[in-house]
Amino acid sequence: MSITRINPDVLHVTPGYHHVTVVSAGRTAYLAGQCPLGADGVLVGLGDFDAQVDQVAANTMAALAAAGAGPEQVVRTVIYVVSGEQAVLSRVWARFQASPLAAAFTTASTLLGVAQLGFTGQLIELDVTAALP
Template structure:
């Protein structure tokens, strides 16, 4: 992780489950990745009915976006996650942990939503990354 990025867990805010309380970024550039859904390069849905497959595609799409500007998941300082059902939380965490630095995970928010842009979708994730 670049030295200009500091991920912090504040003891007074309690223990976290796979995320940091805050991210401090000094200097450099900030990249905002739009919410990614489980679609392939042709815009076709991936993993219909399979949350884990959808989550993996979403994180692959985020990885591709980061790569396009010369970054990796180590540059991600914030994730915002939208799930259609909280029952998917364990599977989400398992897939997320394949991609992020679990020793210093990004700050995160997670909400349950009634629906996403396509009815077959179960997850959407947007990201903010910082680079020197």
């Protein structure tokens, strides 16, 4: 079995982890939690759930493409939202459903309200697993 770790050039530089890990056994890709950071590593959409969902969706599409997959190959998602309000969670879910990543959410998905995420001002994070073609 081999493991390939990828940091696509179009995504921000990480502090040690990889955006994408591909395992040959079963050809599965495990994406690092995708955050609302631009390629420059700066948080996008401070205080704006919609802008952060859009950036997370774009980053996830880039990471999936680097692994040779698209949203149709996603087999699991976990969405983390810094909010305990049902209306906010529903709004985030609907925004992802209307994004270019929408097909990823037709699979096993979890939506969680959490107290805090890793970057100051971060409201959204997305965890994705994909079965590679």
